[in-house]
Amino acid sequence: MLYIRKYTIPIFILTLIAMVISSCDDGRIYEKTVHIPREGRTLKLTGKINGIDKWTSDYSIVVAGFDDENKYAIISKIVSTSVGEDNNIQVIMAGISDDVTKVELCAIDRLRRRVVTFCSINSSTAEADTIRMDVGTIDVSMYHAIQTNIFTANCIGCHGESTEAAAQLHLTERASYNALVNQPSIIDGNMLRVKPNNAQESFLHLILNSNDYSHHPHVDILPAKTKTELLELIDNWIDGGAQ
Ligand code: HEC
Structure with a gap:
């Protein structure tokens, strides 16, 4: 009797495990293999x-x-x-x-x-x-994408296309990079227009994300449909070293 009592529970558990394992292999796996024709x-x-x-x-x-x-x-x-x-x-x-x-x-x-x-x-x-x-x-390239989709499309009307550039900032094709990266802001001389690896402390980021930094509101200049992605694009470019 002692013998049976000692082994009844382990044998019961083993039987249960065996049942579970075998139930996985009951042939249902074939029902899941659906043939999808190559299309498109x-x-x-x-x-x-x-x-x-x-x-x-x-x-x-x-x-x-x-x-x-x-x-x-x-x-x-x-x-x-x-x-x-x-x-x-x-x-x-x-x-x-x-x-x-x-x-x-x-x-x-x-x-x-x-x-x-x-x-x-x-x-x-x-x-x-x-x-x-x-x-x-x-x-x-990333900078070329920024130039075409942001500066040329939305900014050069005031920043460089005509004889005068607002805040003496030229955002036209060949001029924009040198005008921005490591250049002091005219509005706030303590800041750089673009400080590589630090979007949050770049004047370009501040002026496009809040109207508190300039007399001329900039936050609604980028088209609403793509604004989020384009602002992130500028931030990621600056935080990635502004190459
Ligand atoms: C309708 C005209 C206009 C458009 C369009 C415009 N800006 Fe400006 N921007 C200005 C004016 C005016 C100032 C100067 C504001 C001031 O002195 O407070 C300025 C200032 C700036 C400055 C600060 C420069 C500095 O040295 O402090 C940056 C950066 C800037 N703009 C970026 C842009 C970008 C990027 C775009 C396009 C997304 C753009 N602007 C579109 C008129 C414009």
Whole structure:
């Protein structure tokens, strides 16, 4: 009797474990293997793409598919920096579903949000299964993206395009970098316009995020739709060393 009592409980537990293990192998696994047919369109991008490595690690340069409403990529593929024999970069992205209406060469952030677009094709009208995108020679570096999408698009009307630049700050293509990085602010001589590695203490950051620092309100200059991403882009560029 003592013998039985001593081993009854361990044997019971062992039997239970054996039942659990065997129940995992009862053939149901086959029901889960659903055959999904390969579908969707394919994007083939080619071009001489320069400056991919000139971004901070907050971003990826990708080919990506979007719909009309959302700025989050539905599908994306990283553009690698390795070039082919003819110095061209080629990217192939398969499986583009029907809800994708635009395919782009763009920069996305860690949330897969579109930050800036370098090239875009309306894919809803493309009839063929393969969408070809030749971007030619293109500079996708971080500073060039800031220049094009922020300064040239929103600032140069007052800062450099005409004969006079507000606050003597020229934000035009070749002038902007030297006018900003390590240059003292005219409004507050104790501060730098851009202090590398420190966005919070850069006058450029302050004037775009609060109207307290200047007589001329700047917070609503950037378009509402992309403002959050563009302000983050400036901050990440400064905090990444302002290259
Ligand atoms: C409608 C005209 C206008 C536009 C557009 C404009 N600014 Fe300004 N900006 C000014 C004026 C005027 C001042 C000087 C304000 C003052 O003295 O208080 C100024 C000052 C500045 C300063 C401070 C410079 C210093 O040395 O202290 C920075 C930085 C700046 N702007 C950046 C920008 C950026 C970036 C944009 C685009 C996103 C922009 N501005 C768009 C008119 C403008």
